[in-house]
Amino acid sequence: MFKSVGCSVCHTPTINSTQPSGVTPSLGGAAVSAFSDFEVHHMGTGLNDNVSQGTAGGDQFRTAPLWGVGQRIFFLHDGRTNNLLTAIRAHASSGSEASTVVSNFNSLPAASQQDVLNFLRSL
């Protein structure tokens, strides 16, 4: 469901693996399920903080890895919320690349939205 809605376009479950390791071979070449594409995206006026770093503008952020998101207390770049649903919906605003995906999420029945939240809490 997380993939079908479109979350995984940016929060890509696995994009690569660890380097080969001679110290702990069992960890070498292991898939890293970071749930991020590590790209910088426009996140719109809602999340914009007007702080520029590097070549990223005030509304551009590198996709936050969701690995461990189920253990976190506060969400988004400034920790503005402790509500995962609020955090998802904050991805939609003017100028955001994620507005359509949030619209897909909002189109789901409540039970399916809960499934997405349960999945995120399990990470």
Place this chain on the structure above:
Amino acid sequence: MRARYFTLAGLLLLSSAHSWSAAPHGSDPSPTPPAKVPAGVILVKGAWSSASDSTTPAPEAGKVTSRHYHSPYFQFSYPLAAGWNQKFEGPPPSDHGYYVLAQLQPVEANGSIRGSVLIEAQDMFFTPTPANNALELVSYTGSHLRADYEVERAPTEVTVAGRSFARLDYVSPVTDLHWTVLATQIRCHTVQFTFTSTDPKVIEQLVAGMSGMSLPVEAGVSSGKGGGPAPLCVKDYATGGNVLNRVDPILTDRRFNSIPVRVVIDATGKVKYIHFISSFPEQARVITDALQQWRFKPYVSNGKALEVETGISFGIPPNKAVISGKHEPQLPPARKHDVT
């Protein structure tokens, strides 16, 4: 963190300076409240679109009104279904020439009708997809869907509002979300309508509403190469023997972006108009200075010299471009694409 610290320090200094200069001589010396950065406004922009003049229509300059979406650049109008409107504007054009022209949704967010309409455009001069026209682009999408989706209707050519479109329908069995994609080509862009809903009937109603569109004569799945009131668009015209005089811009700043540019060349071979799809302001200035010195062999058709529109890429090639930015102290830009 350092950039963030200095930015905040700069804002404090600016607000302090403003307080001093605003106090008239001999008046109450109490300082004016420091100016706040307004919420919901992007003051600090990254790479963005711009143009050499503000009167020539640009692809991203379409408008949604209460009744329709109209694009002066593409010369089409799409009538909005009753109860639908745009809540959020799209992001700026990407450095691959991808535009979100409009994103529509039901005004009543929790009503019985749920779904979205996404109107997009892909500049075919800069697409990373191996496709030469709208039909090929939709076919590629259909044949490269991820395993989470199932094709309901393979890419086929259909007629909408008297013009040919490529249509693709697919579904996510897990979420029961349905997608219908309809695309045509205008001015060497694939203009695409993507309808999404859990209710296929809603999608069919939206598709039926497209019959009220007005489209330019050139629109078609493999035509759409300008002409009429628009200049002809010719891929890679600014190459080889067509370029009589070329002055390369010197980009001095440390940037890692690609800069796709569309130029209109007049009948005498001079650059008439420049549209920066994605660039920083200083890059646009330097490239404009260079392009104004370029001279082209006039494009001739049936013995007549014509205006022509083409694309040129500056900066880092798209497949090597990296946007450095926030939250990356452990990931220097140069390493990003080293990992294979």
